[in-house]
Amino acid sequence: MTIGIGPSTPVTSQSTSGSRTQGVSTKGTEQGENATPTSGSSKPTSQLSTLAQQLSDSALRAEERDASLDRKALGQKADALLSQITGQGYHNNRARYDAEVPNTDDPELLERAKQATSFVNGRGSNPFSGLSQDQLVLIIYDDSGTFTANEQRAAWQEDYDQRQEWKQAVIARGKLEYSQTGKMTDFFKEVLGNYNDLPPIMQAQYPDFYAPRLEHLIEMDFNFITHRAEGKGAPEDIFDILMSSEDFANLGKRFANSTIS
Known part of the structure; x- marks a missing residue:
């Protein structure tokens, strides 16, 4: 499902902030010769x-x-x-x-x-x-x-499998936010945070406008039920953003209709 939270490459929520190549985490790979493998691991x-x-x-x-x-x-x-x-x-x-x-x-x-x-x-x-x-x-x-x-x-x-698992979780939280508040602001924040944590070669696969538009949506704090921007920006801005690309269009339509699956 296209929901505007990533390109065709995998995305997960397991990333941490900072450089993705300097000091890369080797958790699970750095135990050394005398370490005891984790339970159930097939890797010596x-x-x-x-x-x-x-x-x-x-x-x-x-x-x-x-x-x-x-x-x-x-x-x-x-x-x-x-x-x-x-x-x-x-x-x-x-x-x-x-x-x-x-x-x-x-x-x-x-x-x-x-x-x-x-x-x-x-x-x-x-x-x-x-x-x-x-x-x-x-x-x-x-x-x-x-x-x-x-x-x-x-x-x-x-x-890819990890990305799909994260997508399901973030969509579920987004649906709950929408049903309770009419907003998607926290959803946009989580998606942007995930993008910011990606390695450069994965960020480069997103369109240039991706992060700026998410930032604008967050600043607007738009209520899709009342059709009011409770933050910065005019109500009509939301339609310019959500309808300006296929990903954002599908994201907006599906949340507005509360039919995300």
Whole structure:
């Protein structure tokens, strides 16, 4: 469902404020050789340690990439990388991706790649299940060859699933806010906060007007039942904003009709 809370790439509420490449969180991957795996984890601690190093190296590459490209170029880069692991671009190369093996003798890396291939073909568990969005994004958009295409596909799927879970929760809170107050201001705040927490390569996939329009909607504090702006702005501004793009139009229409599902 299009509700104006994100592009086609995954969004979650697990992000934290601050840089998404410097000091990237490796929670769940930094236990070290002597740590005890969490209950139910299928990942040996040595693999977790190896993954933590891979993510650390990937974070440095991401930081260099983000600093070298402007927003438009970064968005184009994201689209190109996603086309390789989603949609027709992925399915056209499925046989090659399924046969891909990491250039390593490390049995743990080989096993993880094998598990990812099994997962994207409907068998077994996702090797990246439970990772944070910061970690998943590093895997998804890493073009160094560190991760196989199927590993990146598996990371993308986990991120997508997390985004869907967040969307359902934020929509439910938005519906409750609308039914109780006639407003969507807290909903807009939560959506904007989530956007502000995204890594640069994900923010770059949103239109330039996305954040400014959310900020305007928040400032207006518009009541959709009384049709009054209780903050800054004229009532007619709400229609200019909500009808100026498909995402915002659908968002406004569905809330106004109280039919979000």
